[in-house]
Amino acid sequence: MPAERMLPTPEAEDLIALTREIVTKELAPRAAPAEEAAAFPREVFRLLGRAGLLGLPYPEEHGGGGQPYEVYLQVLEEIASVWASVAVGVSVHTLACYPLSAFGDDEQKKQLPDLLGGELLGGYALSEAQAGSDAGALTTRAVRDGEGYRVTGSKAWITHGGEADFYVLFARTSDEGGRGISCFLIEGQLEGLSFGPPERKMGLTGSTTAQLHFDDVAVPAGWRLGAEGQGFPIALSALDSGRLGIAACAVGLAQGALDHAVTYATQREQFGRPIIANQGLSFLLADMAAAVESARAMYLEAARRKDAGLPFSRQASIAKLVATDAAMKVTTDAVQVLGGYGYTRDFPVERYMREAKVMQIFEGTNQIQRMVIGRHLAKAAGH
Template sequence: MTGRSAVEQPEEQRELFALVDELAREELEPRAARFEEDGQFPEALVRLLGKQGLMSLPFPERWGGGGQSYTVYLKVIERLAGSWLAVAESVHLQVLACHGLARFGTDELRSELLPRMLSGELLAANCMSEPEAGSDLGAMSTKAVAEDGHHVISGTKAWVSHAGVADVYNVYCRTGGSALSGLSCFLVDADSEGLRPLAHERKMGVRSLPTAQIAFDGVRVPDQRMIGRRNRGMLVAAHVFDHGRLGISACAVGLAQAALDHAAAYAKERTQFGKPIISFQGLSFLLADMATQIAAARALLYSVAALKDQGKPISAEAAKCKLFATDTAMRVTTDAVQVLGGYGYTQDFPVERWMREAKLLQILEGTNQIQRIAIAQSL
């Protein structure tokens, strides 16, 4: 992609990015349109990316991680998103589902499950939202009741990506107290009795990534599967939120860059009135604005990633990043459709799919209105 930095990189990183670019070119791009049209989850391909180490990048080597910075990981996500957003999202979801266990889990549970999750052998998912409560975790009604060395979970979770294909779920439940003070997180096996994925949501875009409600009808989970302390699950969730916003931002930058590259290439080839349409000021200025917005979003993303790598707080900065990058992706993909004119509105070109996919990024990991609230509160 044309917008990436040419700053000299260590040999290990160059080899990693070359591998990712090859996988994107050879494995992702030829399949994306067909799988999206069919709504088919590319499970074998996602697990392949896990075997190649892409899901383990930002985790310590002692658990089977890649020991890479979060900046390097986000650059990988950006590259994947430029070829197939659903696959980039799948890798991102897997990494998010590993964060709670890696940061708050017991050593025994980490040793048992984390290496298998980081390798993609076990696909994972987060279950936070609910049909009535939405993303208001304080209004969560799914309950986990202590019983003979287990907790029994009952309730329904909504908008679970990887639903039906995940092997394990991080399930956030009410274990006591009220509002945000009484939540706990459990790592639940997908084949547990009483756990049932419901029908997949019929989405506008990113159709190859399965999303559904999941019903929990008296699901028994050993107490040892609790992630973090009892009634302190909001700490786990907050940790996941910060990382989630950065991952979505990287997806947005990658998607926007793909749209710009496609639009610019089309504008150089398409002729009207005897010359390429990129030579017309109205269109060339539109492309210039697209390029500038992407450059700003990328700069913001990696400045926040640098703060993360330095161990500094990033909650407010991650909210700014998610807000700006996803709004940029929406503008750029919409403008890419405009550049292609009538062709951009057809499914013969990928820009219409990218525009539909960009809309989702403004909603995931907290809507952009929620991001504005978080930013305003930080002031």
């Protein structure tokens, strides 16, 4: 059964209805074959873009949808309930547009309609092989060269690596630790920019993840977003919103697994009755439903704080932690509900289970989220 939603406006209700129609008619039939073939669904992102779903939380004057984060995240959840790779891709694209929207100057922001219009797809180039959770330790360097910069180094674990039309790049412009990092918006195809082969992942096989290699790549100074050395605060502020995106994806994944489990349990009969009539199984499904709805409530609380202009960093970390742990548990239990069938590729729950694992890892591992939450608690207590 679809998730029950309390939406703030009739426009938001129409948006969810449109998303469900696209998800049912366009995404659901393509998801399993694309994941099986590890095929990047570029045309699906164009479809979503033309429907206005790639720029929902950005201002209408810049080509966005003008929707609050509360609504955008629920659209993301609807997509993830059928195809997590695409939902994660939408989240990453939205994340990649944030630095330009929040920190670009008036001239730079003229590019926003192109980025949000649906024909272009973004990537977020922050992580490196030795600088994942410790983003301040990155080594990719942008050196001043006349009116621009020359970039050398490598980025790792980049969603849409080699597929994106543009990337937000974080590179070191001085040796001052976190204060020596700057942010750039770069084109996806530049002389000296190359890409590693796609990573061979456990799940999200329809989402290309690859390394980016910069070999003395020329980047004009006008492509820098914000001041030189402002990159680390830009990255951190973007990640709070990105964590909410992953929380919504995780809840959608869990909702999809729950839906399949309930459908199976009502149709599968043993000893003359549906297996959902067995208390042991019905209690398992009840716990799954409680986990999904609790996680949804958490990310919506964080999103409403963001929409109200209130601090939401701690709530974003809690939402990401709770939602992704819930997704791992719910998808595992969905496989159990389906028994032997759940372990086969004839049903999507085994794929959902594989996809749930990475939700606990990217956008900051859940161990990092606990550190962030703990620091907020210590700060609130005056330590």
